[in-house]
Amino acid sequence: MTLETLSMNAKNKSLVPSDPIISIKGLWAGYDAHPVLEDIHFEMFQGDYIGLIGPNGGGKTTLIKVILGLVPVMRGELKVWGKSPAEARDRLGYVPQISRSDKDFPISVWDVVRMGRQAPGFRLSSRLSSKSKQAIEKALSQAGVLNLAKRSFNQLSGGQRQRVLIARALATEPDLLILDEPTASVDSQSTAKLYELLAELNQHLSILLVSHDLMAISTHVKTIGCVNSRMVYHNQKMVTKEMLDLSYDCPVDLLAHGLPHRVLHEHHHEDNANSLSQYEEGKND
Amino acid sequence: MISTIGQVFSYEFMQNALLAGVLVSIACGVIGTLVVINRIVGISGGIAHAAYGGVGIASYFGFDPVLGALAFSLVSSLAMGLTHRKLKDRSDTMIGVMWAVGMAIGIIFISLTPGYRANLMSYLFGSILAVSKTDIWWMVATAIGVILFVVLFYRMLLAISFDEEFATVRNLPVGTLFILMLLITGLTVVVAMRVVGLILVIALLTIPAAIASMFFKDVRVIMLVAVGLGILLNFFGLLLSFQLNLQAGAVIILLAAAVYFGAFILKMSLSKAKL
Numbered sequence: 001m002t003l004e005t006l007s008m009n010a011k012n013k014s015l016v017p018s019d020p021i022i023s024i025k026g027l028w029a030g031y032d033a034h035p036v037l038e039d040i041h042f043e044m045f046q047g048d049y050i051g052l053i054g055p056n057g058g059g060k061t062t063l064i065k066v067i068l069g070l071v072p073v074m075r076g077e078l079k080v081w082g083k084s085p086a087e088a089r090d091r092l093g094y095v096p097q098i099s100r101s102d103k104d105f106p107i108s109v110w111d112v113v114r115m116g117r118q119a120p121g122f123r124l125s126s127r128l129s130s131k132s133k134q135a136i137e138k139a140l141s142q143a144g145v146l147n148l149a150k151r152s153f154n155q156l157s158g159g160q161r162q163r164v165l166i167a168r169a170l171a172t173e174p175d176l177l178i179l180d181e182p183t184a185s186v187d188s189q190s191t192a193k194l195y196e197l198l199a200e201l202n203q204h205l206s207i208l209l210v211s212h213d214l215m216a217i218s219t220h221v222k223t224i225g226c227v228n229s230r231m232v233y234h235n236q237k238m239v240t241k242e243m244l245d246l247s248y249d250c251p252v253d254l255l256a257h258g259l260p261h262r263v264l265h266e267h268h269h270e271d272n273a274n275s276l277s278q279y280e281e282g283k284n285d
Numbered sequence: 286m287i288s289t290i291g292q293v294f295s296y297e298f299m300q301n302a303l304l305a306g307v308l309v310s311i312a313c314g315v316i317g318t319l320v321v322i323n324r325i326v327g328i329s330g331g332i333a334h335a336a337y338g339g340v341g342i343a344s345y346f347g348f349d350p351v352l353g354a355l356a357f358s359l360v361s362s363l364a365m366g367l368t369h370r371k372l373k374d375r376s377d378t379m380i381g382v383m384w385a386v387g388m389a390i391g392i393i394f395i396s397l398t399p400g401y402r403a404n405l406m407s408y409l410f411g412s413i414l415a416v417s418k419t420d421i422w423w424m425v426a427t428a429i430g431v432i433l434f435v436v437l438f439y440r441m442l443l444a445i446s447f448d449e450e451f452a453t454v455r456n457l458p459v460g461t462l463f464i465l466m467l468l469i470t471g472l473t474v475v476v477a478m479r480v481v482g483l484i485l486v487i488a489l490l491t492i493p494a495a496i497a498s499m500f501f502k503d504v505r506v507i508m509l510v511a512v513g514l515g516i517l518l519n520f521f522g523l524l525l526s527f528q529l530n531l532q533a534g535a536v537i538i539l540l541a542a543a544v545y546f547g548a549f550i551l552k553m554s555l556s557k558a559k560l
Contacts, residue, residue: 068454086456094454105322105447106502115444120456125440152502172455 019082020045021176021206022067027076029066035074036062040231046175049198049207050233051221053214053243058228060210061097064180067208068094090120093174093205095165097181103154109164110149113139116171136171143167143197159190166197177201179209183216195220214239293527298414302523302533305416308424309480309489310515312431312473317494318508319435319466323446326491328365328467331380333474333486335361335387340408340483341394350408351423354483355475361387362471366464411482411534413523420479427476434469435508438462443504480519481534492541493518499552518544 022044030036036059044050054060065071066078069085080088093116116139117132128136140146143163148156153164162182169177179198183191198207199220210227211217218224218239225233226243234240293299320329336358343353365383369376395405407415435442444452445459452459470490477486497510522537529536 065450068450070450070453089454090456092454094451096448096450106498106504106507107443107447108503111443111503112447114440115447115451115455118440118444118452118455118457122458122461123441124437154502168451 018046020079021048021081022208023077023079023082025077027066027078028074029062029071030059030074031062031071036229037066037227037231038229040076040227042225042231042233043235044176044206044208046206047202049202049222050209050225051217051223052208052210052225052227052233053212053217053239054210054227054246056212060212060227061180063227063231064178064208064210068092068178090172091175093169093172093177095162095169095177095179095182098158098161098165098185103161105154107153108149109140109145109151109153109156110136112153112164113149113168113171116168135173139167139170142170142201144193157187157190158185159187159194162186162190162194163197170201174205176206176208179207181211182209183211183213191216290524293524298416299523299527301416301418301421302413303520304421305413305424305480306519306523306537307516308421308428309477310493310519311428311512312424313477313490314493314497314510314512314515315431315435315508316466316470316473317490317492318497318504318511319442319446320470321491321494321498322504323466325369325467325470326487327377328369328380329470329474329490330487331365331384331387332358332361332467332471333478333483334384335365336471336474336478337391337409337483338387338389338394339391340405341391341398344405345394345398350405351420351475351479354408354478355472357387358471358475359468362467363464366467370460370463407482408478409482409484410532411478411480411485413480413533413537416479420476424476424479427472431469431473434465439505442466446504481538485534485538488538488541489515492538492545496545496548499548514544 020043022042024040024042027040027042028035028038029040040063052060052063062071066073067080067085069089078085081091113136114128114132117128117135137146140149143166145160145163145167148160148164153161156164162185166177166179166182177198182194182198186194195216198209201207202222207221209217209221218237221237223233223235223237224239224243225231226239226246228246230246232240232243232246294303320326336354339353339355339357340350341353342357343350361383365376365380368379368383372379398405404412441452441457441462444455444457445462449459473490474483474486477489481489493511493514494507496514497507501507501510518541519537522540523533525531525540526533526536
């Protein structure tokens with residue numbers, strides 16, 4: 001599967017030389033006068049499935065929120081399909097991190113996913129169109145939660161709740177799915193299933209996801225980037241020393257020990273420092 | 286002296302009080318549910334207390350204190366709403382300060398107002414037995430306004446209450462609706478002031494909705510149950526205060542709080558039984 005998706009990715013790049021869906025040049029962004037992101041450069045293309053890693057507080061979520069137009073740009077350029085985030089964001093399917101307050105909000109699964117069909121602008125509540133109804137049902141079934149439609153959202157497990165939020169994003173019929181820490185409150189079995197779902201969805205739409213969990217992310221996404229104030233992204237599925245240096249203050253050896261699948265190559269020579277770690281599925285060398 | 290319910294409600298002021306209780310319960314139950322699910326109980330308390338500044342200024346300059354309260358309540362809704370939108374989590378202190386400023390202005394102007402001032406206390410502690418026909422019309426208009434607002438914008442209100450950022454990404458008018466919601470809360474506070482007074486308004490606004498949200502999982506149902514509970518609490522509170530010859534507003538609130546604590550214990554034992 002990995003080989004297939006990798007070659008698909010290669011095909012996307014070589015055969016479809018399209019414009020980037022996200023293009024970021026020299027971006028600075030943050031809250032108030034305090035920049036969280038500094039001089040970010042990043043391009044994302046159609047069909048991509050990018051995982052962004054980085055420490056907590058490193059600006060991963062901020063980067064997502066700038067792309068969604070929720071956090072303003074301080075300096076630099078950010079285009080989504082060549083437009084400003086606010087103009088383009090109706091094509092973005094946003095799956096936020098589950099927050100504590102969601103957990104006791106009185107609402108049914110159906111009503112949560114229906115929010116994905118709420119028409120923009122200031123308008124009166126109207127009846128649900130049959131097109132919207134179909135989109136909601138399709139989204140629920142794609143995310144595997146159609147049977148939960150009548151349940152109360154706050155009685156679901158973390159994994160189910162995450163799927164419902166994915167269904168809500170899918171109901172908007174997005175071209176790019178953006179997920180913030182989708183496995184943060186999900187047990188390991190549901191995590192595996194969640195990544196299966198994302199791989200399926202990636203056949204039709206582009207995915208950008210953020211996680212602090214390098215191991216989980218590196219086995220599932222097509223390409224990996226790293227954000228910690230600055231950003232390292234080379235459009236490849238390789239965790240480079242550069243990324244690790246940016247992310248973590250610990251020796252690479254520590255990360256390579258005691259893993260079921262070796263994710264990182266051992267460090268032999270100084271001269272291969274830039275590609276010293278490459279993911280290889282199921283291969284124990 | 287024990288009198289029958291029929292006797293109690295044969296007085297015109299008691300009929301007005303009962304009607305006021307019903308109308309205020311409608312507005313409070315519906316808006317209170319939004320206040321509870323949006324976790325803006327603090328802001329609503331601030332709006333209510335700041336309104337006292339309007340009561341003070343209006344009485345000093347010889348206007349109707351209700352109009353003063355209305356003006357102050359709407360201005361503080363706007364100011365606190367914008368502060369909350371701008372500062373988010375850090376808005377707490379600023380809203381607390383505005384709350385205090387409103388009250389302080391009220392206290393100063395009322396102390397400067399010459400003449401008999403006892404009736405000004407009724408704005409702080411309520412005077413449901415002194416509700417006038419004009420007050421009733423205000424309450425009717427507010428109840429209708431609140432119902433229209435929620436019926437017309439229900440889906441968008443639900444979306445911004447549940448997840449403001451997702452609603453923003455969907456290009457819903459999050460800020461406008463939030464401010465509108467606070468302005469209508471401000472209006473509700475002013476009419477509820479006649480029943481329980483500014484200090485206790487927050488209880489009437491939130492307790493019925495809080496009880497209902499313990500047992501029901503749909504916002505519309507919670508609104509309806511909160512309205513029903515509010516009407517019952519007003520009715521029995523009024524009756525009790527008449528029998529015991531105590532301040533009506535305070536008795537209504539104490540009764541509501543008793544039901545709230547009872548419901549809380551019931552809810553806890555129910556969820557324990559499930560485990």
